[in-house]
Amino acid sequence: MPLLTKQLIASLLVIVIACLGCDRCLGQSADAIFVGGDIITVNDVSPSAEAIAIRDGKIVAVGDRDAVMQTRGPETKIVDLDGQTMLPGFIDGHSHFINALSVANQANVYPPPFGPGDSVDAIVSAVKTLQAEQQFSPGELIMAYGYDDNALPADRKLTAADLDAAFADNPVIVQHVSLHGAVLNSAALKKYAITAETATPPGGIILRKPGTNEPEGLLMETAYLPIFESLEKPKGEALIQAIQRGQQIYAEAGITTSHEGSSTALDVQILNRAATNGELYIDVIAFPFITELDRVLTSFLANQFGKYNQRFKLGGVKITIDGSPQGKTAEFTTPYLTGGPGGEPRWRGEPTFPIETFDGMVKKVYDAGLPLIVHCNGDAAIDHLLAAHEKALGDKKSDDHRTGIIHCQFVRKDQLDKIAEYKLFPSFYTEHTYFFAATHIQNRGLEQASFLSPLKSSLDRGIRFANHTDFNVAPIDQMFVIWSAVNRMSREGEVLDPEQRISAIEAIKAVTIHPAYWCREKDRKGSLEVGKLADFVILDKNPQKVDPIAIKDIRVIKTIKEGVTVFALPNPRRPE
Structure with missing residues (x-):
């Protein structure tokens, strides 16, 4: 056989074999190809792309348009982004998903611009509106969320008496914006047996009427926690509807993976049952609270953690291990400049648990081989965590544990050095630079407040981090999270330490690839790469191209979870 003929046959065989193995010849063409807009991959090797193809809920091609179009088949849907911007679906860095199940039936009393709550009268009015809309029966509990005493005049705070005047026949709980406390009216105080004889528990606060032991209405930390944990959850069909509403709150923000950041055993049962029944259309990651762990472990083995x-x-x-800085319950190594919640002098805050107890809790989690996240706001609280981490792990303290520090707001520079050395993972909270800058400056002084959630200093040390809303402490709005990291602008229009601002892409990483790494899901989420889940958010503008001050005004047009649209904005305006 002539040599040329042999070479031709060999070449034809290669083509046939390649064809037999290709996706199109096997009937495995892409389900959809997205083109016509900016595609931010959050992949440092290839930061942008012209097109992306998906099949069976996963990414099968991303990059040059012509190359991606090779996956097109007769049934492939071509999706024109129409000049909009695609990113990986947002991954929640910390919030309380279970609270989303009930906020639809509560009054929003956030201060402006997210609610009406800048005065006692406005808060009472919002709760009265809810009462009229939902026709609460006498004796039925009425709830509100988002109360920020710092947004009210300095000499006027919400009390039980304010609520009693309008709600004589119903117990009312107005939750503090920190989620670490609430103001109860007299009917609610009676319902939960809070009286002048009730002792203030360690780590808790019961604000008393001046000169008496009578409760004034505000309960914080361990004084409120048992009440919060006892609140009734919806059941039956109402629970199914609540779970759907709750997921939609997250999907509207572009979130495809949410966090339930402090779960009871009942919360875990509710969410696991919803998953088993096919009721979840976004991912939910739950973190049982340490005091609930033994109950959770009666239903789940330790080796089931981390598995969907x-x-x-x-x-x-x-x-x-501590509370909230705006509520003056975060623990610091130096006193608050304005005293404690009840005017206590030289107040530094207190740990939630005795330190010996806390150390034992940390060791228990590590000994069980489970991931750990710890709420730490003040620098003293962060000291406690670092010390407990060292005691529990010894020579293994710098291994890959990815222990999360939730909030980590008032971290010191020397603590950042240890966080980098131990490979700990902060989930910062830069929205405080907007919501509470003035309060923190008043309580802690300008120098300490300016170093709040120091993202740039963390980047300089090679620390990976997330950024979060702590919903429903703050509204769940990931574009506002990104905006606050890029601008660090206060409600009053002042920039809180411009040296700590970061770029738009670094801020995007804090709600995509970094939390994916933290949750040990980087191989399947957080960036747009072949083989990863088709989790996308589509925005009306590109955060890297708009004026940084306009990032908060970017809208989520569509949220896609594993190729399925779970939220679409009705009649979106075409981009300018």
């Missing part, structure tokens, strides 16, 4: 049951998994264990 459909769209639900246990991500680790949550411990809280």
